[in-house]
Amino acid sequence: MTDTDRLPQPAAADIDLVTVLHALGDPVRMTLLLSYADGAEHSCDPGGLGLEHLHKSTVSHHMRVLREAGVTTTRVAGRNRLVSLRRTDLDTRYPGLLDALLAAASS
Amino acid sequence: MTDTDRLPQPAAADIDLVTVLHALGDPVRMTLLLSYADGAEHSCDPGGLGLEHLHKSTVSHHMRVLREAGVTTTRVAGRNRLVSLRRTDLDTRYPGLLDALLAAASS
């Protein structure tokens, strides 16, 4: 309920644009972003994300980059880590950016 | 007037989103983008771009990354290389993206 069950992430006001773009300037992480675009929470299973070719620790690394950039949030639920987009925080910090990115990525 | 006086760059249709984001995910290149946001042509002088601390070859390298990503175009004019934003091409390929990026970078 509180933040104690969330992995460390920057405050909304501390989300840095260049850091976000650096995080998204990678094909694997862009794939993850598109998976998260549905707004739902996703587990870290590489198979469920179209990343079967990558080792689970590699996927874990990419998820950490996204989270530390402020793009995603990770909630700890038992054995699972549930990752989702920080859509509200991103929209507040950089209005229109996420929509433009998702539209561009989907084209 | 033809393309012969322009340095190599991708066709508008070949501009790749992840490549663009990778190019902009660097503080120096984001600084360059903001300089180019006025739509004018700019020379490559590091001093005129707030990059006095960088060697001219380093700036040249960053400009190449931006150009090869499709973000900028470089026109050869005598000794000068005049760099400017590919605003129309970017707006056509990814509508709204450049505006959102520039708005975010200016905030």
Add this chain to the structure above:
DNA sequence: GGGATGGGTGGATAATTGTCAAACAATCAC
């Protein structure tokens, strides 16, 4: 408790990248 499951951690390694320096190339000014 014991095993299985979902992920993270740390080390190793190879590839990429940011930076500078020195040399080069083309153009301009005289």
Add this chain to the structure above:
DNA sequence: GTGATTGTTTGACAATTATCCACCCATCCC
């Protein structure tokens, strides 16, 4: 032509990063 100006290219080097592997750590289930 001589020299100065404007950038690019190449090489070297350090830092970052993407990936895999082996191991660890919780948690869940029986």
